[in-house]
Amino acid sequence: MFFIEFMLRMISDAIMSVTPQVAPQVTPQVIKLVNVLDGEMTRDEIQNSLSLKDRKSFRTRYLLPALAEGLIEMTIPEKPNSRLQKYRLTEKGQYRSNQNH
Numbered sequence: 001m002f003f004i005e006f007m008l009r010m011i012s013d014a015i016m017s018v019t020p021q022v023a024p025q026v027t028p029q030v031i032k033l034v035n036v037l038d039g040e041m042t043r044d045e046i047q048n049s050l051s052l053k054d055r056k057s058f059r060t061r062y063l064l065p066a067l068a069e070g071l072i073e074m075t076i077p078e079k080p081n082s083r084l085q086k087y088r089l090t091e092k093g094q095y096r097s098n099q100n101h
Contacts, residue, residue: 002080008068026069026096033062034071034097040086063087071096 026034036049043055043063052058066072071093075086089097 005067009070012068012070027065029061030066030069031100033066034093035100037072037089040075040088042086
């Protein structure tokens with residue numbers, strides 16, 4: 001799974017560096033995630049902030065798309081399944097979050 005997330009991030013970064021003015025379509029779920037992410041948070045903390053119970057749905061509808069868009073990043077990318085894993089906004093995510101407030 002890490003390889004897929006890594007490749008999606010690399011593709012997203014490449015697209016953004018070539019066409020920085022093009023704003024990709026971000027789902028409402030991803031926007032909600034970006035808006036609640038405060039500093040570094042665990043998956044459970046983010047999920048609780050969004051009042052979501054289903055881990056699989058959260059992962060597929062919120063977390064993975066936000067990672068793929070380069071809006072959030074893992075604090076321990078070399079160990080994506082670590083129990084200590086947290087997520088934080090990237091510069092792009094901070095910009096997006098500021099636009100929504």
